[in-house]
Amino acid sequence: MNHILVAKDVSKSYGDNIALNKVSLEIPENSIYGLLGPNGAGKTTLIRIINQITHPDSGKLFFNGEPLTEKHISLIGYLPEERGLYKSMKVGEQVLYLAQLKGLSKTDAKLKLKYWFDKFEIGDWWNKKVQELSKGMAQKIQFIVTVLHEPKLLIFDEPFSGFDPINANIIKDEILELKRNGTSIIFSTHRMESVEELCEYIALIHKSEKILDGKLSDIKKAYKKNIFEVGMHSARGLELITSLKAKFNITDEKFDIAESQLNFTLQLSHQNTQEVLTQMASMAPINHFLEQVPSANDIFIRTIASKNSND
Amino acid sequence: MTKLLLIIKREYLAKVRNKSFVVMTFLSPILLVAMVILIAFLTKLNDREKTIIAVLNESDYFGNEFVTTESTSYINFKNMGIQSAIDSTLSLGYYGLLSIPNDDSLEKIASNTFFYSKEAPSTLVINKLEKIFEVRLEQRRLQELGVSKKDFEEIGSSFSLRTSTFSGELNVKGFNEIRAFIGGAFGYLIMMFIIIYGGFVMRSVIEEKTSRIIEVIISSVKPFQLMMGKIIGTSLAGITQFVIWILSASLLLTIVIMVFDIEPASLNSASQMANNGLSEVANISTMNEKMMALGTEIYKIPWVMLITFFLVYFLLGYLIYSSIYAAIGAAVDNETDTQQFVFPVILPLMLAIYVGFFSVFNNPHGPIAVAFSLFPLTSPIVMLMRLSSGLGEGGVPIWQLVVSILLLIVTFMGIVWFAAKIYRVGILMYGKKPTYKELYKWLKY
Numbered sequence: 001m002n003h004i005l006v007a008k009d010v011s012k013s014y015g016d017n018i019a020l021n022k023v024s025l026e027i028p029e030n031s032i033y034g035l036l037g038p039n040g041a042g043k044t045t046l047i048r049i050i051n052q053i054t055h056p057d058s059g060k061l062f063f064n065g066e067p068l069t070e071k072h073i074s075l076i077g078y079l080p081e082e083r084g085l086y087k088s089m090k091v092g093e094q095v096l097y098l099a100q101l102k103g104l105s106k107t108d109a110k111l112k113l114k115y116w117f118d119k120f121e122i123g124d125w126w127n128k129k130v131q132e133l134s135k136g137m138a139q140k141i142q143f144i145v146t147v148l149h150e151p152k153l154l155i156f157d158e159p160f161s162g163f164d165p166i167n168a169n170i171i172k173d174e175i176l177e178l179k180r181n182g183t184s185i186i187f188s189t190h191r192m193e194s195v196e197e198l199c200e201y202i203a204l205i206h207k208s209e210k211i212l213d214g215k216l217s218d219i220k221k222a223y224k225k226n227i228f229e230v231g232m233h234s235a236r237g238l239e240l241i242t243s244l245k246a247k248f249n250i251t252d253e254k255f256d257i258a259e260s261q262l263n264f265t266l267q268l269s270h271q272n273t274q275e276v277l278t279q280m281a282s283m284a285p286i287n288h289f290l291e292q293v294p295s296a297n298d299i300f301i302r303t304i305a306s307k308n309s310n311d
Numbered sequence: 312m313t314k315l316l317l318i319i320k321r322e323y324l325a326k327v328r329n330k331s332f333v334v335m336t337f338l339s340p341i342l343l344v345a346m347v348i349l350i351a352f353l354t355k356l357n358d359r360e361k362t363i364i365a366v367l368n369e370s371d372y373f374g375n376e377f378v379t380t381e382s383t384s385y386i387n388f389k390n391m392g393i394q395s396a397i398d399s400t401l402s403l404g405y406y407g408l409l410s411i412p413n414d415d416s417l418e419k420i421a422s423n424t425f426f427y428s429k430e431a432p433s434t435l436v437i438n439k440l441e442k443i444f445e446v447r448l449e450q451r452r453l454q455e456l457g458v459s460k461k462d463f464e465e466i467g468s469s470f471s472l473r474t475s476t477f478s479g480e481l482n483v484k485g486f487n488e489i490r491a492f493i494g495g496a497f498g499y500l501i502m503m504f505i506i507i508y509g510g511f512v513m514r515s516v517i518e519e520k521t522s523r524i525i526e527v528i529i530s531s532v533k534p535f536q537l538m539m540g541k542i543i544g545t546s547l548a549g550i551t552q553f554v555i556w557i558l559s560a561s562l563l564l565t566i567v568i569m570v571f572d573i574e575p576a577s578l579n580s581a582s583q584m585a586n587n588g589l590s591e592v593a594n595i596s597t598m599n600e601k602m603m604a605l606g607t608e609i610y611k612i613p614w615v616m617l618i619t620f621f622l623v624y625f626l627l628g629y630l631i632y633s634s635i636y637a638a639i640g641a642a643v644d645n646e647t648d649t650q651q652f653v654f655p656v657i658l659p660l661m662l663a664i665y666v667g668f669f670s671v672f673n674n675p676h677g678p679i680a681v682a683f684s685l686f687p688l689t690s691p692i693v694m695l696m697r698l699s700s701g702l703g704e705g706g707v708p709i710w711q712l713v714v715s716i717l718l719l720i721v722t723f724m725g726i727v728w729f730a731a732k733i734y735r736v737g738i739l740m741y742g743k744k745p746t747y748k749e750l751y752k753w754l755k756y
Contacts, residue, residue: 052530053530053534053739078526078530079527080523082523082741083524083527084523084527085522085527086518086519086522087518087522088329089325098527098531101528101532103531145527
């Protein structure tokens with residue numbers, strides 16, 4: 001698989017404070033890569049290193065196989081967590097300026113801006129000053145500025161912080177569309193719900209170190225515990241529990257007499273799921289049988305907790 | 312390079328389009344002209360109000376010495392007692408009463424002469440009266456010695472030491488002061504420019520931090536490019552403002568002088584009034600001669616050299632200080648936190664101006680003047696003051712100029728390196744105001 005960005009043993013410290021300790025990452029091309037971690041873990045430092053805003057003390061970075069240099073700046077789009085615009089500058093002038101700083105020519109920038117301004121239906125903002133815009137409006141402008149030069153790699157640092165749900169959805173759809181068009185995306189956040197929806201790969205950074213990375217589905221598989229939630233229909237629930245308990249490891253049982261509904265949690269060890277299902281179905285009709293897959297949030301909390309207890 | 316140009320252009324336009332900048336640029340010359348009109352008006356008003364002094368002269372030594380002038384007129388009282396003279400002065404509303412008693416010698420008369428007035432008299436009036444007495448006493452003594460007034464004037468009424476450099480170039484006394492003054496004006500200009508536009512650079516950096524656009528920009532350009540673009544763009548805006556000021560102020564002043572018919576000299580009339588004595592008439596011709604000599608001397612000031620080095624020192628000095636200002640702006644979050652850092656920056660500038668005015672005026676090539684014109688943080692101002700007296704023989708030795716500029720260039724590179732480091736780290740730091748110790752740590756990041 002081709003990697004858009006590879007980091008090898010990247011370290012950075014500020015005085016005595018270590019911000020990154022030998023962090024290595026491989027970000028596959030055309031994927032959405034979640035960079036997760038609590039506040040202060042070192043995510044922003046890593047992102048700033050990728051953007052060449054700060055330079056690592058040691059370690060190497062490769063962009064599309066080549067060592068990362070200044071010429072790659074125009075291939076990266078970055079929406080920082082601390083983001084803003086010049087307040088007293090007009091919207092049009094400002095986006096043109098920022099686009100030109102990214103290396104676009106003025107005519108190119110104008111054409112592309114027209115596309116985005118039409119898409120977001122904000123053409124009439126061109127001559128407004130930024131201070132006249134609402135926060136949500138300003139964020140749309142910032143998003144446009146980030147993606148305008150059609151970068152190969154997009155980096156979003158906490159992209160949804162401060163967005164209202166409607167705007168957050170618009171941006172989310174745009175991110176997905178950019179991905180479909182071949183862009184690779186790094187997505188830094190500590191908010192897990194957005195990770196589940198968007199990211200195929202994740203890396204977990206904690207206390208300046210990478211403690212987990214890989215494909216999200218693989219990680220989830222590895223973190224599964226063979227626990228299932230089962231629901232059965234039976235008027236004689238209590239008898240059923242007793243006979244089930246004789247065969248299986250069952251906890252959290254709940255019996256609703258009025259509905260004749262028995263719900264419980266099943267912990268499997270070595271048994272084959274199909275056999276278990278057949279056995280159970282012979283005892284009473286099953287109306288749901290669901291594997292408990294850990295959420296990204298669970299994985300996040302569990303990994304950090306186990307890391308902390310190990311330290 | 313294109314990115315630097317883009318940044319310079321943006322900074323320049325942002326500054327020039329700023330409302331307060333526009334207002335300042337066009338209002339200042341108007342204010343200046345309004346002030347000139349006001350001064351001229353007040354001076355004329357002052358002239359119109361005549362001081363009337365009553366003279367009670369009982370002696371034979373004084374007769375027609377009290378000549379009524381534009382600003383002062385004298386009324387002679389005769390055959391009155393002192394008390395009734397005072398009463399009539401009061402009732403007539405005159406400024407005061409000069410009482411000259413009769414005696415056998417002028418010295419005794421002079422020591423018994425009194426000036427009575429309602430309030431404490433102005434020094435201007437007293438000076439005038441004293442001058443009259445002095446002239447009269449002088450005449451009297453010359454008479455006693457048998458010297459005629461004409462002879463006395465020929466002996467040496469106006470001797471001024473002619474000064475010359477060893478190379479034989481003739482100078483006029485007072486000329487050094489004028490040269491130093493011109494140098495001082497250049498130095499002062501540099502200081503004002505640094506403080507005003509350095510402050511602009513600083514505020515512009517703070518604005519980028521508080522609006523949080525900084526990280527967006529430095530993901531496209533290097534912090535150093537941004538800093539230099541900002542400094543250059545702001546200074547171009549400053550130069551624009553200065554040019555507009557000079558052009559519009561001179562234009563407006565010409566118009567005002569033509570329309571209101573103000574004599575430029577009348578602006579100095581306050582000082583003229585002070586020595587409005589009798590001797591002035593005699594001195595006019597020599598004064599004209601002096602003015603002409605000064606005129607040619609001002610013409611002889613090495614303007615090309617002076618302006619060339621003004622530009623050199625201005626450029627280097629401004630770059631040094633404005634990069635410090637940029638670093639300060641990067642280190643703090645808001646303007647109120649800047650005080651602690653700005654003061655040590657202004658200090659050498661103030662020092663340079665004071666050393667310049669006190670030391671360079673008196674002795675342009677003395678040890679203190681030399682030291683401060685070599686020290687990089689003060690040299691842009693002090694060296695310019697010294698340079699006005701010429702370069703090479705009789706002026707600033709060439710080696711001093713070379714050393715001074717070299718030191719300035721080395722310092723410039725050092726300071727810009729240092730400021731860029733602080734700037735690079737500072738722009739990404741939010742929150743508390745850093746201490747000097749933390750700033751030192753940033754250098755090592």
